[in-house]
Amino acid sequence: MTGIRLDSVSKVYNGGYLAVDQLSLEVADGEFMVLLGPSGCGKTTVLRMIAGLEEVTTGDVWFGRTKGTGLTPKDRCVAMVFQNGALYPNRTARENIIFPLRMAGEDPVEAGAKAAGLAQILGIDAALDRLPWTLSGGQRQRVAIGRAIIRQPRVFLMDEPLSNLDATMRTELRQEIGSMTRDMNVTTVYVTHDQVEALTLADRIAIMRDGRIEDVGTPAQVYDDPATAFTAGFLGTPRINLMAATVRVTARHRVTLDFGMQAIALPATDRRSMILSDHDGEQVVVGARSDAFALAADTGAGNQLTGRMRALEFHGHQWVAFVDAGIELLNPDLVGLPRHRRTRANTAARPTSHSAGSRVHRTAGHLSALAVRTRSLIGRPTPAPPEQLSSPTHRRSDLVFEIDNAGELRAGDPVRLGVDVSRIHLFDQHGRRVDRVKR
Numbered sequence: 001m002t003g004i005r006l007d008s009v010s011k012v013y014n015g016g017y018l019a020v021d022q023l024s025l026e027v028a029d030g031e032f033m034v035l036l037g038p039s040g041c042g043k044t045t046v047l048r049m050i051a052g053l054e055e056v057t058t059g060d061v062w063f064g065r066t067k068g069t070g071l072t073p074k075d076r077c078v079a080m081v082f083q084n085g086a087l088y089p090n091r092t093a094r095e096n097i098i099f100p101l102r103m104a105g106e107d108p109v110e111a112g113a114k115a116a117g118l119a120q121i122l123g124i125d126a127a128l129d130r131l132p133w134t135l136s137g138g139q140r141q142r143v144a145i146g147r148a149i150i151r152q153p154r155v156f157l158m159d160e161p162l163s164n165l166d167a168t169m170r171t172e173l174r175q176e177i178g179s180m181t182r183d184m185n186v187t188t189v190y191v192t193h194d195q196v197e198a199l200t201l202a203d204r205i206a207i208m209r210d211g212r213i214e215d216v217g218t219p220a221q222v223y224d225d226p227a228t229a230f231t232a233g234f235l236g237t238p239r240i241n242l243m244a245a246t247v248r249v250t251a252r253h254r255v256t257l258d259f260g261m262q263a264i265a266l267p268a269t270d271r272r273s274m275i276l277s278d279h280d281g282e283q284v285v286v287g288a289r290s291d292a293f294a295l296a297a298d299t300g301a302g303n304q305l306t307g308r309m310r311a312l313e314f315h316g317h318q319w320v321a322f323v324d325a326g327i328e329l330l331n332p333d334l335v336g337l338p339r340h341r342r343t344r345a346n347t348a349a350r351p352t353s354h355s356a357g358s359r360v361h362r363t364a365g366h367l368s369a370l371a372v373r374t375r376s377l378i379g380r381p382t383p384a385p386p387e388q389l390s391s392p393t394h395r396r397s398d399l400v401f402e403i404d405n406a407g408e409l410r411a412g413d414p415v416r417l418g419v420d421v422s423r424i425h426l427f428d429q430h431g432r433r434v435d436r437v438k439r
């Protein structure tokens with residue numbers, strides 16, 4: 001087994017398209033690393049560069065202390081499973097699994113024993129003597145995994161291996177992949193655009209966007225303490241609410257986040273008050289998931305927002321509330337992305353299985369305006385040219401969050417929302433956290 005290191009790796013495809021941009025990443029020996037990101041962000045390209053199926057344009061790939069750049073795929077001792085693990089159609093599942101050992105000249109009895117052991121782990125021992133076309137999609141993918149892993153590769157690479165399976169099969173095989181790779185202690189890089197797969201399988205997740213890594217951390221780190229607004233928006237259902245706000249410093253270390261018609265205050269003891277107190281008038285992005293909101297009684301105490309319940313959806317175990325609070329919401333896919341990249345990002349937005357995501361109309365127009373009217377909190381010059389606030393994409397939309405019990409609430413009712421500011425995340429206009437993340 002071995003660790004992997006990508007050292008400032010870039011890939012420019014023929015025609016000059018920069019698919020991967022100076023990406024650096026370390027995967028520890030035996031670690032399960034998930035590359036997560038929207039379609040087209042460069043995940044497969046990274047995987048193929050590790051496998052040696054794609055040449056790096058610049059940078060280096062290392063396997064432990066061995067430089068992989070320039071080695072053939074065979075010499076890298078990696079195994080790869082694709083979306084549709086193609087099998088030899090006229091060989092049984094057993095023959096498919098054993099095939100790499102046969103090619104390596106291994107003793108047939110030992111090879112057979114290894115295949116039987118793997119088949120048991122993968123739950124296909126009863127299907128070993130069947131031809132691929134008689135197997136279910138999940139069984140075929142298990143055979144493909146068995147065939148890839150039987151030679152005990154140093155590195156196991158998987159490219160969306162579950163995406164062609166139905167939901168039940170996906171859950172089952174996901175769990176098996178998790179336990180198998182851990183039992184074998186094989187260094188694994190797994191590509192997916194499915195946040196549930198990433199959160200449930202990974203030791204660490206690298207969230208990719210536009211050929212770069214936005215954030216790397218354990219599932220809990222990247223979910224609870226996201227480094228960027230994009231990461232926050234990619235993880236979690238319903239998607240995080242990203243609200244455009246202006247910093248108002250009312251007294252030393254007294255900071256208010258002004259949404260226009262409404263505002264919330266940070267306590268002076270909040271470390272972010274200190275950070276923002278030199279940035280009066282600057283614009284920030286306030287991220288709030290469901291756990292930051294609570295339907296509040298009309299006490300007037302604490303941070304509250306008022307609005308109107310636009311819709312309430314019953315989801316069995318919970319309700320999803322859509323509240324129009326007259327606050328500008330930003331599109332997580334677009335925050336911090338240079339303007340010329342936005343159309344592409346918009347079409348490659350995060351897939352979501354939750355209807356809440358699709359119901360929300362989020363806009364980019366205001367963000368562009370944010371980018372030009374203000375100085376960056378981090379001090380980087382803002383690249384985007386002005387865009388009119390009256391842009392047709394500039395619209396108000398709903399705060400979306402889950403509640404356990406809707407009680408007597410109905411669509412159209414006025415609502416008062418308590419906001420727990422200890423649970424909000426604050427990002428600068430480029431989508432980077434204003435405070436430090438813990439990694």
Ligand SMILES: Nc1ncnc2c1ncn2[C@@H]1O[C@H](COP(=O)(O)OP(=O)(O)OP(=O)(O)O)[C@@H](O)[C@H]1O
Pocket residue numbers: 013014017019037038039040041042043044045046193
């Ligand atoms: N052979 C190629 N020639 C030119 N461009 C390519 C080639 N392969 C990939 N690309 C482009 O590089 C970008 C990254 O592609 P890649 O397949 O790595 O993304 P991905 O994140 O894996 O996407 P998906 O989840 O849709 O598979 C895409 O814009 C893609 O169109």
